[in-house]
Amino acid sequence: MSKAITIAEAQRYDAHTINKVGIPALVLMERAALATFNNILNDDFDLSQVIVVAGVGNNGGDGIAVARLLKIRGIDVELYILGDLEKATPQTDQQLKIAQYYGIPVTNDLNHIVAASMIVDAIFGVGLSREVTGNFANAINAINAADAKKVAIDVPSGINADTGDVMGVAVVADSTTTMAYNKIGLLTASGKHHAGTVHVADIGIYAQDHLEHVR
Ligand SMILES: NC(=O)C1=CN([C@@H]2O[C@H](COP(=O)(O)OP(=O)(O)OC[C@H]3O[C@@H](n4cnc5c(N)ncnc54)[C@H](O)[C@@H]3O)[C@@H](O)[C@H]2O)[C@@H](O)CC1
Numbered sequence: 318m319s320k321a322i323t324i325a326e327a328q329r330y331d332a333h334t335i336n337k338v339g340i341p342a343l344v345l346m347e348r349a350a351l352a353t354f355n356n357i358l359n360d361d362f363d364l365s366q367v368i369v370v371a372g373v374g375n376n377g378g379d380g381i382a383v384a385r386l387l388k389i390r391g392i393d394v395e396l397y398i399l400g401d402l403e404k405a406t407p408q409t410d411q412q413l414k415i416a417q418y419y420g421i422p423v424t425n426d427l428n429h430i431v432a433a434s435m436i437v438d439a440i441f442g443v444g445l446s447r448e449v450t451g452n453f454a455n456a457i458n459a460i461n462a463a464d465a466k467k468v469a470i471d472v473p474s475g476i477n478a479d480t481g482d483v484m485g486v487a488v489v490a491d492s493t494t495t496m497a498y499n500k501i502g503l504l505t506a507s508g509k510h511h512a513g514t515v516h517v518a519d520i521g522i523y524a525q526d527h528l529e530h531v532r
C-alpha cells in the first residue's frame with residue numbers, strides 16, 4: 318500500500334467501510350489498536366512505565382484500546398485524558414468503560430508524561446480542525462519534553478494530515494502507526510520530521526468500493 322490519502326479520503330473510506338460494507342466502528346478501532354500495539358512490541362522501547370495521552374475523539378479511542386492491550390500484557394500503563402468526556406465519541410466512551418473495568422489508572426499530572434518510559438500519542442488524528450492551544454498544547458509540550466520514545470497513532474497530534482503543517486504545536490514522534498494508507502501531509506518535510514518511521518496498518522479499510530478479487 319504505497320498510496321497516500323487526504324483527510325477527506327480517510328474520512329470517506331472510514332464511513333464507507335462502516336456504513337456500506339458494514340464493519341462496525343469498534344472492530345476497526347480494535348484493529349487500529351492491535352496494529353499499534355504490535356508495532357510497539359516489535360520495537361526496542363522501554364515499556365517499564367507507559368503513558369497513553371488520549372483525546373475524546375476516535376484517535377483517543379484507539380489509544381485507550383492500546384492501553385488496555387498493554388495492561389493485559391502485564392505492562393504498567395496509565396492514561397492521561399484530554400477534552401470534555403461529555404463529547405467523547407460512542408466508541409471512545411466504550412473504550413473508557415473497558416479501561417475502567419481493567420483498572421487502568423488515569424492521571425492528570427503532566428509530570429507523569431515527562432517521566433514516562435514510553436509515550437503513546439492519541440490526542441488528535443485526522444479530526445484535528447483548528448490550532449492547538451491550552452491544555453492540549455501543554456500536553457504536547459510535555460510529550461516533546463520527555464526523554465521517552467514516542468509512538469503516534471494515525472497522525473502525530475498537531476500535524477495537519479493534508480499539509481504537514483504544525484497547527485500551533487505538534488508531537489515529534491519516533492514512529493507513527495497510520496491507518497489504511499499513509500497521509501499526504503506525512504510526506505512533507507515537516508510531516509516526516511514529526512512522524513518518524515511510518516508504519517501503514519491494514520485495518521480493513523480500502524479505497525475501492527469493491528475489492529475486485531473477492532467479488
Ligand atoms: N472513524 C473510523 O472509522 C476510524 C477512526 N479511527 C481513528 O479515529 C481518528 C479520527 O477520529 P475523529 O474523527 O473522532 O477525530 P480525532 O480523534 O482525530 O479528533 C477529533 C476530536 O478532537 C477535537 N479537536 C479537533 N481539533 C482540536 C483542537 N485544535 N483543540 C482541541 N480539540 C480539538 C474535536 O472536537 C474532537 O473531539 C483517526 O485519525 C483514527 O486514529 C480508527 O479508529 C479507525 C477507524
Ligand SMILES: [K+]
Nearest residue numbers: 438441470472
Ligand atoms: K495522534
